[in-house]
Amino acid sequence: xxxxxxxxxxxxxxxxxxxxxxxxxxxxxxxxxxxxxxxxxxxxxxxxxxxxxxxxxxxxxxxxxxxxxxxxxxxxxxxxxxxxxxxxxxxxxxxxxxxxxxxx
Numbered sequence: 001x002x003x004x005x006x007x008x009x010x011x012x013x014x015x016x017x018x019x020x021x022x023x024x025x026x027x028x029x030x031x032x033x034x035x036x037x038x039x040x041x042x043x044x045x046x047x048x049x050x051x052x053x054x055x056x057x058x059x060x061x062x063x064x065x066x067x068x069x070x071x072x073x074x075x076x077x078x079x080x081x082x083x084x085x086x087x088x089x090x091x092x093x094x095x096x097x098x099x100x101x102x103x104x
Contacts, residue, residue: 005031 007027012020 007031 005028007024010023010027012023015023
């Protein structure tokens with residue numbers, strides 16, 4: 001990767017030579033301090049972003065699994081409840097059929 005110094009883009013031709021040199025030196029110093037001296041810090045930060053994305057994917061996946069599991073448990077409980085409601089009706093129907101058979 002080739003970086004272009006922003007100092008080369010500054011128009012310093014219309015200033016005094018002393019002021020132009022001071023501006024250019026200050027710009028080069030800031031550019032060196034901020035960009036060229038610590039590239040590994042930016043690379044580490046970039047790796048942390050990738051780890052964060054991976055962690056977010058895992059977290060979202062676990063949340064979706066928890067939602068699906070809780071929905072399954074809820075549907076199972078609902079099915080058991082409806083089955084329990086049908087048992088007394090089934091007994092009533094069985095008793096009614098038995099009474100009809102006895103009458104015939």
